[in-house]
Amino acid sequence: MDYDVIVAGGGLAGMIAAQSVSYYSNERLSILIIDRNQQLSLGKKTINGWVCGDAVSKAAVDFMKERIKVEWNKPEIEHHVKGVIAFSPDKETSIKFDGAGYMLNRKQLPQTQYAHSIKHGIDFNFGINLVDLIYDSQNVIGVRGYDIKSKSVYKKTAKVIVDATGVTSLLRNNIKNTDKMEKKINKSDIESTGRHIMYFDNDGEKNLREFDSEHCLIHLDQDIAPGGYAWVFPKGDNKVNIGVGVEKSFLEMRNRRLHKHDNLASLINQYVKRNKSIKNPRLSESLNDRSNATGTWQVSVRRQNDCMVSNGFIIVGDAAWMPKPLDAGGIGPAIIAGTLIGKNIVEAIESKDTTENGLWKYNTDFIKEYGYKTAGLEIFRRLLQTLTNDQISYGMKNFLGSSDIEAISSGKHPDFTVLQKINVIIKGVLNKQLINGLKFTAKQNKWLTNHYDNYPKTPNEFYEWNKQLHQKLDEAYMTISK
Secondary structure, three states: OEEEEEEOEEEEEEEEHHHHHHHHOOOOOOOEOOOOHHHHHOOOOEEOOOOOOOEEEEHHHHHHHHHOOOOOOOOEEEEEEEEEEEOOOOOEEEEEEEOEEEEEEEOOHHHHHHHHHHOOEEEEEEEEEEEEEEOOOEEEEEEEEEEEEOOOOOOOOOOOEEEEOOOOHHHHHOOOOOOOOOOOOOOOHEEEEEEEEEEEEEEOOOOOOOOOOOOEEEOOOOOOOOOOOEEEOOHHHHEEEEEEEHHHHHHHHHHHHOOOOHHHHHHHHHHHHOOOOOEEEOOOOOOOHHHOOOOEEEEEEEOOOOEEEEOEEEEEEEHOOOOOOOOOOOHHHHHHHHHHHHHHHHHHHHOOOHHHHHHOOOHHHHHHHOOOHHHHHHHHHHHHOOOOOOHHHHHHOOOOOOOHHHHHHHOOOOOOHHHHHHOOOOHHHHHHHHHHHHHHHHHHHHHHHHHHHHOOHHHHHHHHHHHHHHHHHHHHHHHHHO
């Protein structure tokens, strides 16, 4: 083999995965990161830049620091925040969650990660477009692609291949040695997101519902961000990451309902224009934001892939559909998974078992740490997408108890226990439907959380577990869509 471990994709998740392998092997294993970009463009998603909301919780960064001793500071950490606040469409109800966190500079972060990786003996190959995997019988043993400049064939082999090439990964899409790993994602589980990084004059209206230098703000509104949400994330006292995420079919329904022809770009610009706290906004021309001030991207909003390993192959980050289903936040779960993955890979290589069975513990470790809650949040997200603005405002105001807010604050599905105590007559058919929907998702979440607690310890038990999962999900989708 050319290397012990090859990481395909030098973005945030890929480099954390490589650093984790290096840490847990005490730098004994040889590691190669392959990226289609050149070094100064590491982590760049499209020609539009490093498109992202840029926010991450302090808890996720601390998780990485405590386990693999990787620290982030300035300039990759651009701004500190105290938490995230979500507002109802009428802005009368708000929920604070996620706790303290950071706003990152996603253009600078890969350079910090690159310097750390080089220091710890990790190799890089730049300008390589990977298109397929190399097999020896039923084992993945390498990657195949081509050099973007010379067009020459590129091949490298390793004991384990880590796929961190993103949501549209060709490597995962074309996997041939497993029927457990899902290859393609449903279009309804993809949201189109776009954002601007802007400076503004901070002598506009002082309204903490529109801009708060200490909190990331989320606005739930089916007219502004149909099927998703809009955000105002501070990067300083007069700098902001402001954007919108939508689901295509709900945008089309919104346009028909309002007799409009908006697209993602026009929705973002309208959202910026209506914010009176952001006076005279203009795209950042800062060196650290150059080629990154505006852009769009596709983000998954579902549970992680039901199985994330096969013989010699393992997926992480966006390639494993890890962003949180409720808010499309992908940095936190990518940090957690990338941190965990190194120990799993090192143990598999040292035990000379890099098969599906030898790598399987990565599935259970991630589910135990984070993934147990994502299927329930997926169901909740699908319910929210069907609600009107009035229903969302009414529900947030009347049906969220302290335990529900606490659950949301920790990234979990609320139980809506207050609904069991309601004895008053609820007026309106839509509000009765809302109550039934909330009760239903809470019930489904309880079953799904228990089901993920029993995620199979070995591959042999996977098929029955997965069959039961999809039966429950299909039933839930059908009920919500009625």
